[in-house]
Amino acid sequence: MEAANEPTLQDSISDRLGYVLRRASGVMMGALGVALAEIGLRPVEATILILVGANTGCTQSEISRLLGIKRANMVPLMAGLVNKRLIERYPVDGRSFALSLSLEGVAQRDAADAIMLAHERRFEALFSGQDIEALRVALARIAQLDTAAQE
Amino acid sequence: MEAANEPTLQDSISDRLGYVLRRASGVMMGALGVALAEIGLRPVEATILILVGANTGCTQSEISRLLGIKRANMVPLMAGLVNKRLIERYPVDGRSFALSLSLEGVAQRDAADAIMLAHERRFEALFSGQDIEALRVALARIAQLDTAAQE
DNA sequence: TATTGTTATACTCTATAACTATA
């Protein structure tokens, strides 16, 4: 391919907040997916391991609500982690289960956490400490606007 | 439901940049989707209309590359817009088409643009002018890390 | 009556492989 053969399009969209937000999210999630694939986890699975580890005895409905994932969609996710022997379930009452990490689950959680921390660091390196904090605050403020009633 | 009946989970995840980025993106895209649904467009369709309007005569492969959408996935998107008589196609050589907005396409583009602008304004209102500019710059810097080779 | 976990299902978005016809 010759250089500069392609007439560059006028990019009248990438100055829009919603668009760069979506693209940035995709870039970061994509990179995290690649990094976590090395230990056989997807981002959502790593997130669940971290939350169960920090909330031993919680239920999968509680995890669902916190992550904004529908109960119905959590079923195969949790079943997969139980199947991989990373999470254990014990009945607390007749309809729900207390979740906890298995020994292997703790190890996988720690590995995932290290990968995710390194991943964050690589992106944070693009900014000053002050800027990264401002970015975090700004994004959290937008995220908290989530008005979606959970079903 | 009684208040404070639910034991609040320890949220050890929403301080992570990748996570809040993903959630913020979802919130903003969700709201945009609702707003654009009133004129029967999805965000990606509105984006394509805007880009074709700003680049009369471009091809759908060029739009694909700019938006990071695979050529194969652009086919039904563009077909839908042509079907709705919003975009017109004229052959430029034996294998590609020059795209342009129809009269109705221009009207829809203008309507979409107004909705998207109002949408941006509502989110920008959460921040100072200085902060919003910093946010835009930060997100653009992350988005530009996109190393994904287009197939 | 409301909630938990579940099944089934559908729709969107994304990804790959392969084909054709053209350049």
Next chain:
DNA sequence: TATAGTTATAGAGTATAACAATA
């Protein structure tokens, strides 16, 4: 040999409706 448009297909992610068992 590379590119434009296309088809078919598969995998995620997400949405709703409905059900049984339980609170």
